[in-house]
Amino acid sequence: MNIASYSNSFGAENHSFLGARAALIHEVQRGLLKRPRSLVPWMLYDAEGSRLFERITALPEYYPTRTEREIFAESANEIVAAVCSRNPAPVRLLELGAGTAAKTGILLDALSRLRKRVVYIPVDVSPDALDAACDSIACLLPHVQLQPLVANYVTHPPRLGSFNGTTFAIYIGSSIGNFSPEEARTILRNLRSQLRAGDALLLGTDLVKDEATLLRAYDDRQGVTAAFNLNLLHRLNRELFANFDTTCFRHLARWNCAESRIEMHLESTRDQHVFIAGAQLGIHFEASETIHTENSYKFTHARIYTLLEDSGFCFQEVWTDRREWYAVTLARAT
Known part of the structure; x- marks a missing residue:
C-alpha cells in the first residue's frame, strides 16, 4: 500500500523530499572539503x-x-x-525517525486500549521506510489513524497542526545518540517548540557499558554494518554521479572513551582521487584517511536528565532492562 493513500497532507510535505538532493550536495561539499572529513548520519x-x-x-x-x-x-x-493519566482526551503519537515502526506497534496497541481515538504520525526522511511503517501499523491496528510525514526532522523540524488532545512524542532506538550534544539539544528543543506544556516525550538511550560489547554491536561478523556504512558511497555514486571505488574503502568502528561514543568511519585503503560530478567536487584521499560517518553516543542517567532539562523537558520516570544496558525515559514538556 502506497504512503500517499494514508494522508492528504503528504503532498504538502513533499517539499522536504524534493529538497533532499540539494541537502545531500550541501553536506557533501561541507563535509568532504574539510579535514578530518565527515558526512552527516542521515545520509546513510x-x-x-x-x-x-x-x-x-x-x-x-x-x-x-x-x-x-x-x-x-x-x-x-x-x-x-x-502518559495518559493526566488527560482522558484523544492521543496522537508522533515518532521521530520512525523507520519501519517495528517496536512502535507495542506502544500503539497499549494506547488503543486506553483511548478510543489514537493518531499515529511517523516522521522519516525515507518514504520507503514510511510505507513500511504504515503498512505494518495498518495491518496490526487498523483503527489507528495514520498521518505519515516525509521530513528531515534534523534540518526541518516537523510542523504539527492543532490537536484537541495529548501529543505523545517518541524518539526511540537511541537515535538521539547519533548527534553531538549540541545537535541533540537542538533536535529536542525544536520538538519542544511544537508541543504544549504537559505533552510527553519518551526518549530511548543506550547506556555506557564495556568496550568489547559496544564494538561487537557496530562491527558484526556477517559484515552487515560494513555494508550499511559503505552504502553511503554507493548512494553518492547513484545520486550525485560520483566515482567512488567502494572496494578501496573499509568500515571502521572505534570507541572514543573521552567523548563516550562509538564512531563509524570509512577508511581509504590507498591513495586515490574521487570526482563527485553532482557536487562539482574532486577530492584526493590519502591511504588510511577516513570519512567519519556516524556517532553513537552512550549515556549515563545523569546525562539523560541534563539533556532533557536543557531542552525544555522535565523528567518523570525511567524504565531499564535488567542489565542496565538501555534506558527508556519519560519526560514532560515544561
Missing part, C-alpha cells in the same frame, strides 16, 4: 540503507533494538498509563 538512510539497518537490528551482536523491544513488551501498559 536511503532506501537501501534503511533496509540494511533493519537487518542490523536483528543481528545477535546488536543489542539496542532487542533490549528496547523487551522493555516495551514488559512495560508498555505502564508507560502509556503514565
Whole structure:
C-alpha cells in the first residue's frame, strides 16, 4: 500500500523530499572539503540503507533494538498509563525517525486500549521506510489513524497542526545518540517548540557499558554494518554521479572513551582521487584517511536528565532492562 493513500497532507510535505538532493550536495561539499572529513548520519538512510539497518537490528551482536523491544513488551501498559493519566482526551503519537515502526506497534496497541481515538504520525526522511511503517501499523491496528510525514526532522523540524488532545512524542532506538550534544539539544528543543506544556516525550538511550560489547554491536561478523556504512558511497555514486571505488574503502568502528561514543568511519585503503560530478567536487584521499560517518553516543542517567532539562523537558520516570544496558525515559514538556 502506497504512503500517499494514508494522508492528504503528504503532498504538502513533499517539499522536504524534493529538497533532499540539494541537502545531500550541501553536506557533501561541507563535509568532504574539510579535514578530518565527515558526512552527516542521515545520509546513510536511503532506501537501501534503511533496509540494511533493519537487518542490523536483528543481528545477535546488536543489542539496542532487542533490549528496547523487551522493555516495551514488559512495560508498555505502564508507560502509556503514565502518559495518559493526566488527560482522558484523544492521543496522537508522533515518532521521530520512525523507520519501519517495528517496536512502535507495542506502544500503539497499549494506547488503543486506553483511548478510543489514537493518531499515529511517523516522521522519516525515507518514504520507503514510511510505507513500511504504515503498512505494518495498518495491518496490526487498523483503527489507528495514520498521518505519515516525509521530513528531515534534523534540518526541518516537523510542523504539527492543532490537536484537541495529548501529543505523545517518541524518539526511540537511541537515535538521539547519533548527534553531538549540541545537535541533540537542538533536535529536542525544536520538538519542544511544537508541543504544549504537559505533552510527553519518551526518549530511548543506550547506556555506557564495556568496550568489547559496544564494538561487537557496530562491527558484526556477517559484515552487515560494513555494508550499511559503505552504502553511503554507493548512494553518492547513484545520486550525485560520483566515482567512488567502494572496494578501496573499509568500515571502521572505534570507541572514543573521552567523548563516550562509538564512531563509524570509512577508511581509504590507498591513495586515490574521487570526482563527485553532482557536487562539482574532486577530492584526493590519502591511504588510511577516513570519512567519519556516524556517532553513537552512550549515556549515563545523569546525562539523560541534563539533556532533557536543557531542552525544555522535565523528567518523570525511567524504565531499564535488567542489565542496565538501555534506558527508556519519560519526560514532560515544561
